[in-house]
Amino acid sequence: MNKILSLVFILISTLSQAQIQIKVLDATTRLPIENVQASANGRFLASSNAEGEIAIDSSEKLLIQLELAGYERETKEIIPGELVIVSLTKAIINLSEITVSAFESERSLMEQSASVVVVSEQDFNRFNEASLVNSFNTKPGIRIEERAPASYRISIRGSSLRAPFGVRNVKVYWNDVPFTSPDGTTALNLLDVSNIRSAEVIKGPSGSIYGAGNGGVVNLYSPANPAEGDGVSADFMVGNFGMTRYRLGISQQVGNGGFEASYVSQKADGYREQSAMDRQVFQLGGFFNLSDRQEIRTQLLVSDLDYQIPGALNADQLAEDPTQARPGSVEQNSSISQQSVFASLGHLYRFSSKFKNSTTLYLTTNDFENPFILDYKKELGFGFGGRTAFTFDGKLAGKDLRIIAGGEYQTSLTDAQNFGNVNGVADTVRFADKLQATQGFLFQQAEWDLLDNFMVTFALSENFSSLQVDRQIDASGGATDLQTRKFDPIVVPRFALNYQFSPYSGVYGSISSGFSPPTIDEVRTNEGSLNLDLEAEKGLNYEIGYRLGKGKLNLDLTAFYFNLDQTITTYTNAQGVVLFRNAGSTDQKGIETAIDYALIRNETAFIRDLKIGTAFTGHYFTFKDYQKEDNDYSGNDLTGVSPNTLVTRLDLRTSPGFYVNFTHQYVDEIPLDDANTVYQDAYNLVNMRVGWARTFVGKWELEAFAGVDNLTDEVYSLGNDLNPFGGRYYQPAPTRNWYGGVKVAFLY
Template identity: 70%
Template sequence: MKKVITFLFFLISLGLQAQIQLKITDQITGLPLENVRVKADKTILRTNASGIVAFSGENLKITFALEGYETLEKTFSSGEFEVQLIPTVLNLSAVTVTAFESERPLLEQSAAVVTVSERDFSRFNEISPVNAFNQKAGVRIEERAPASYRVSIRGSSLRSPFGVRNVKVYWNEVPFTSPDGTTALNLLDLSNIRTSEIVKGPSGSIYGAGNGGAISLFSQPNLSENRISTDFLAGDFGLSRFRLGLSQQVGNGGIEASYVSQKSDGYREHSAVDRQVFQLGGYFHVSEKQEIRTQLLISDLDYQIPGALNADQLAANPRQARPGSINQNSSISQQSVLLSLGHLYRFSEKTSNNTTVYLNTNNFENPFILDYKKELGFGYGARTKFTHETKLGGKELRLIAGAEFQNAITDAQNFGNRAGKADTVRFADKLRTYQGFFFQQAELNLTEKLLVTLGLSENFSGYEIDRQIDAAGGRTGLQTRTFDPIVVPRVALNYRLNPFSSFYGSISSGFSPPTIDEVRTNEGSLNLDLEAEKGVNYEIGYRLGKEKFNLELIAYYLKLDETITTFTNANGVVLFRNAGSTDQKGIEASLDYAILRNASGFIKDFLVGTAYTGQFFTFIDYKKQTNDFSGNDLTGVPPHNVVSRLDIRTRPGIYLNFTHQFTEKIPLNDANTVFQESYDLVNLRAGWVKSLGNFDLELFAGVDNLLDESYSLGNDLNAFGGRFYQPAPSRNWYGGVKIGLNY
């Protein structure tokens, strides 16, 4: 009898044991999703053909992951629930961005903001961000040589003979752009960039200097599960890339580490690249009120500079280096360390503060045909933001206020270059650059549909150049340039027409002081009279986001005064000057359509999209000696660019990504007498993705420049001796494997 009673109690306990039963479906189709990886504590299960999975227990934090869908984490009590996963390509009404320090759905943003997702990056060869960014309207990254980037947002690369200027870049909320206005984007591997948000046009009311816009790069770890992963890629021109990654939960937070080594011989002579990047990040949930974030980035980059060719050299052999580049070992070696600490504190449900501080060091060495440059730098900075939500007359009001400050100190020396070795010192400087601003913003919901934004920043910046040595007999001693404080306002409206469409308009100011490389040139002169560019941007836009159809239309007019342009002297040294003003009128249109989305069919996704960029930019009142270039097209800007995409993903895991980009001819000098001819660039990637228990496997292969076009992805502008062209690689193939283990 005792055994019977014991058995009955056992059965009753089984019946009373709390259970969580989940049915996972596609948010768009409502169809069940099979093989979703569902993790609760240390238990990992997969959904069956009906999308169902069950756990014993209650109040469990459960994570859902499936290729092609956003990762989701929720807490469940006992019972039966339906969970909808969001496809990674979805309508605009479901996309939330943090642009202008205000987290809102994209349809409520009153600015031109574009997102670049992990899926965008993985459509191409994952050795650089170039192709992923270039599929977005109004955005263009040029690559004059491997790892030598030039970012252009709405034609902002005019004054960038090399490097990234006139665009403010943040990495994990850290100001990645130096206080002198330059950005070493090539120090980051693509594994350090999971997603990105790009604000197009002047955004100084929140982000400070930069008429082109602002780019926020994010690599925050996915700490919903413990994971070890590795990638290997190989391709033409001696390309190889290896990555090893680890993410580990620690309490309610965790750490993530990755190491990447990428090497290539390059398409052209003397264009090899060797980059190694180590990243260590941590996220710690201290309490319901506090979160702490840490980042350590160590980057070691070496790349050769083949140099630009003239038309005859290009026709004879596009793979050759510029004469002298090899003998002089024209190249860049750069080692950098960045350490940051972020702290989020919630005073209440309505009020919070987010502060990030950083330190960085930089060792830079650049032998060039004409000289040899060495720099050793140290910098620090901070950005803080307070957010408070309240009501004004019964209407919702969000107030944002904060500040940012950066300071950098550099020992810079320029030598003669004798066969690739530093020779006699020509001049040496101790440099200090600083930049800071305060910002305030108010967002008021005048009605349920109308959002009004008023923003303002107060900016200050300057340089100190303490010349220690000048072998040419020039002036030594301290020379300074302090720019007058600049107030940058912004006014914007967003009107929600209905749940899936909106209209916005904005007027925003911007400014961009000259960088230290524009003030302090390679031949030793100091152009302290160079003025900051100042612009006013007028913009309107319309967005439509439905389940299978996205449309965005934008028109803008930017009036830019004191435009900084480049020219090259007889010795080939790039110099800078203010060139009157420019009129910049533009149109941007993006369309995405899901022809087929079927969670249970053979073809799960069939997506097409296109992005058009029209840039009708001209000089105004631009005279250079006896030449009058007023009315000419702006140098280095293609008037038309069209990108078309086709993506197919199947139930067995096979996928195909096809991209076609047409770029209209580009004027390469201010006189508009030399052009880069128009070109069609076609890229293709195919692969197979499979989840095998706790293992994830991906095999992939692709081809860049399928049509074998002859083109330059980044040209030298107003080049002396006709050396305009930096030939891009011909048709090239690559392939690789990705392996991940969840434990």
């Protein structure tokens, strides 16, 4: 009997020792913290209860990672059988702690020698996730317009001047892969908000290592590394004007890597007549850590997009009924149908602790159909390219030196046909071309820490590009021949300085040049003419900035002067076809500032976060030496640019999980023609989102939310036509509209 009792006691003792016990406390208040997630090797194990206690069944010691939003991540090796008390320190997010890789060089935002804006996952989640617009528009110097659902136009420091539709003069990357085609166009609407975790925006021509683009560079990054954990998730959202959206996702760890996949479907009837949209997006990503030296990342994006184009209205039509479509749009089924596949393969190799290479290859296909009031366009395209970058960390005169060098190459082949449009059906072919666009460049960048707090940057890229139009059919009797435009090689330099007063504040200054060749859509117009004499825009930018990030306060202030020559502007002929021309030069002076302050930040109080923020954009842009026929527009305000924009944000988060996000945006009047005779009135836009989000048993995440856009029912256009024929300037934006939804995730 004694032997049996001894055996029982030994068994109980063994079982009690086969458990890891943790108590988590706030480092300042010494109070227990609930819902702290514990994981090991990327796999979730348990979460803390109301007493801050975590129990994990294990007979072996584990390297435990403890995480909770609002606190610094803590990692400890813990042995079973003993109670370990872990203190978590509140995370104070400031500019010195935000790491960006904007210039192929991971550094804190405080160390970046250019105006760089970060759009985080939290920024996307503050708004209606059916659109990218509002999250980017809270940032100084950036404006995204959406003239119809999924019809995006990006403006960085006034760069939408030459963009009647789509994205021009801005280079976009997705997971370090060129998403902008070599013909200069970017189908940003093929992506859903869920395909983007965060974005880094380089404003102006500072991104010389990314080649062409006076407007700027947008680096988009998709959801986190799938090797960080396993789980499934589902989202569902509904809203006014027939909007429905749902998403299904899965993330699975496989060895030292893993994959993540998601499918999103979004549909809407639209606020205006002929403004419905239907988009399905499938994304599959893989990450494989082959060894300490090698990593492979793969991406596959399949997108099927259909959206209608309501067209612009004149002032009388706007006053009569802002929901109506432009006459003829419905009858001719003015719309876009686009199916695209985008696949990439990336490889990272570390030759040593100081030398590495990152190479990415991609290919894409595109099937595009665009019935319009005046014609019917069909395009079938294929493209491929790649980017490689070598990084070396060494010393020069005993000071840290980082050298980055590499190259990028892209080419696209497109069969393009333009037909007559009879009641929305393609009729007789008017003209047909085989198009080829090629773009490539070499880049070099050196970052030298001349002093411990003083960094010098010199960057250079050597660029070449060409457009080729091989006319196969011309029903008007014009020549059917091959025409090529090769742009002269252009060298784009950048010189920058960064001085740190302390780890929390610093200044920078830069001089950078840029260029933007015309796109294929600007050279080959919908009327059939070819404008191969169109010159590339060339610009020179001077910039100085100051950053402060300490405690609860963040401040980012930038002033710049940008001079652009051979500016490409738009006009519309009597048939309604958008055409392009070089218009002398522009003079662009600007101030951009963002201030954020945390009024309350306490993870153990009822109100855990109360933050306010404001962003001001002052763009004082004018034409310089702009003569059009007998009219001299020199000195006029730059078309399509608001001189003053002010955004104010308020964010509240509570311990039960309730949150409020409030945003007010003021946009000053906008000149809509080069003569400055027509302006869009200034407007105030108010958006709000409320919700509740909690984690249960450490494995379930649940969120319910509702929101309202344009709370004050403002009348405005989120994107206007510039210099249109017949006074068709206005693209009315939706009136007050509501949305709501739920999100569920299960981590296993």
